[in-house]
Amino acid sequence: MAYWKRTGAQTFMPTEHVEGSWDLEDQHIAPTLGLLAHEIERDRDRRRDDALVVQRLSYDILGTLPLEEVHVAVEVLRPGRTIELVQATATHGGRAAVLLRAWLGQPRDTGDLAGSELPAMPRPDDLEPWQMSELWPGGFIGSVEIRREDRGPGRARTWVRTAHGLVEGEEVTRLAAAAGLFDIGNGLAVRADPQRVMFPNLDLTAHLFRTPVAGWLGFDTSVSFGPAGVGLTSTVLHDEQGPIGTMAQSLTVRPWPAP
Template sequence: MAYFERLGATRFRATEHVSGAWDVTTQHIAPALGLLAHAVEADHAERRTDRLVVSRLSYDILGTLPVDVMDVEVEVIRPGRTIELVQATASYAGRAGVILRAWLLEPRDTSGIEGTPLPRIPGPDDMPAWNPSSLWPGGFIASAELRRVQEAPGRGTFWARTPLPLIANEKTSELARFTGLLDIANGMTVREDPTHVAFPNVDLTAHFFTEPRGEWVGFDTSVSFGAGGLGLTSSVIHDVHGPVGTVSQSLTVRPN
């Protein structure tokens, strides 16, 4: 079992494991974000013999995608020898649902000056297990294993992983697999009961300063609501070796 099945060069079928938390008839967007990252990497590998690395993934979520067949297209917006900007779009029935713009940069040896002031979080073995299906419905949430420490409403640290591959019978990178879990951040340390207040995100932007490794994705997350219907979920993201970057998600906050 996997989140997607490939039907052709640019067509994919979402499986039941992609069903969403806000509406189980539509996709939880997290796996689709991983799929678009994979599409960008696959396109890069076909076009070039050298390797650029992803520094930023910026997604605009234009609307919902049903748990059905969708198309993925990739185009190079800004070609370059050492820097590229690449766009990938996921569409259903000709309507774009998610657009990714990814910056890819030439790797260089900076091991002698690497470092970050971002604090580490306790590892997954040092956090208690938590069942996210106790709060959220849907196949995607049910597919994820969580470890969590909840500090306050809208403030927590947690780790997530999944046993399911992104695409059936197809190898994907650690970055694509990692990215396919990032959108889970918005629902794992909520400020308000989601049965009383809806707070879906309309975008997600991830910045990386190093390439993630391993099956666990760690989050140090804060959720903020303003007085005028806007919100923000911001996270420092980790692999088991330490921080690797940040994620931010703009929210539309809608009390029922």
Template sequence: MTVAPEAEPAWYFEQVAELDFVPSVHVGGGWNPAEQHIAPAFGLLTHLIEQHRDQRRGRDLAIGRLSFDILGVLPMAPFRVELEVVRPGRTIELVEARIVHGARTAVIVRAWLLAAGDCARLAGSPLAAMPAPAELPAWEFASVWPGGFVRSVQARRREQAPGRCLFWVNTQTALLKGGQVSPTARLMGLIDIANGATPRVAPSQAAFPNLDLTAHLVRAPVGSWIGFDTSVSFGAAGVGLTHSVLHDIEGPLGVASQCLTVRPAAA
């Protein structure tokens, strides 16, 4: 009798206790598939911050900024999350969440939550909208990068030059097994992919991992596709920057920036 191979999971993380999680094969990173790609972890932390807010006070505060610091690599292993309100307030709060693996903190995020209100008559942006996903050619992140995460996304990209492109990404993989997450958490689970979308040089020529990611959002995304208008810059002293204007089907919704450490390959 032939035994059918076990199907791959359809999620990035499984929750095994209140704040304990296990990554699936889809979280494998681009620099090293034995380490987590940090993008899904950013989405998970965003979800937990929103869940923590809802349990404490409902949905009266919206996320305006999320600032992540990556303190070290995160192995493909179980981890736990810690949360605290750093600055409580009636209309503004600062919340911190941390991923802890063993005794080591691997990721810290601080989120500013702002009072939500009806500002529809004031809404607008001078930033130009991107071409729709169908207007850009299909592209495979896996043509450049290894790891489970990049294989879990669909992408459409138009590259103007190495370090400059427009692209859209989508995924059918759930952030959390058996759990619903907000559009904002889903967005944050994808946007760290920007640094690998238009490398200035091939990964064989230099490593350029990001140390952080800061996102400023003016609204929650709509639809399943997330658009990026991305530029990558390398400085002469080994510091780089990946900057993206974020879009959805209705237009621009925020920006994200990543600080890079650029390390040329040995000659």
């Protein structure tokens, strides 16, 4: 079973694998982020044949989404021959819930310049399986396979993959499939017990210098909490060939009320 079923040209119904963690009645936002990336790429390919490369995915999470049908609209904010800024919006009941602004650029051969000094990750087989569902509930968490190295509060190195497609019956790029897992980063390296402290993210921005290849997706993650209810989850993203970019999520840190 995929995460989404298309119900119309711009509408999608979530499956049980989209069930959230903070509230089981709401969607986990991760598959929605992948869906918006998928629709931006489909829109690009309908409009042009030069396969612009996605360089940045910047999401703003305006509110929660129930486990009900969503509508996705795509518009080009900054058209161009070699660079575009494209926006996708997920709405429910006429209310915008997630915005994605993506920069796309013309591909060029820079193979002789390629390289990165970002630190390497251990191989997936070198890390132990982790049952994330023992810490986080919900259908989305139950849909993924994880290998993880716990390096202390707010610090972990993790590999994640899923056997489930993003949209039922549709070809999805590796980028869109990976984007559907990005938001799990905020739950991989917890700094505080989520039974005592809520720390949902308000946004997610991924800067990519290479398109991920198929297989495991790696998260080298650090979580920081400030003194005034603000936090930050910072991740170096990897595939099995090495680093592919970086990701940041701004957190609102909310201690649970005392019983």
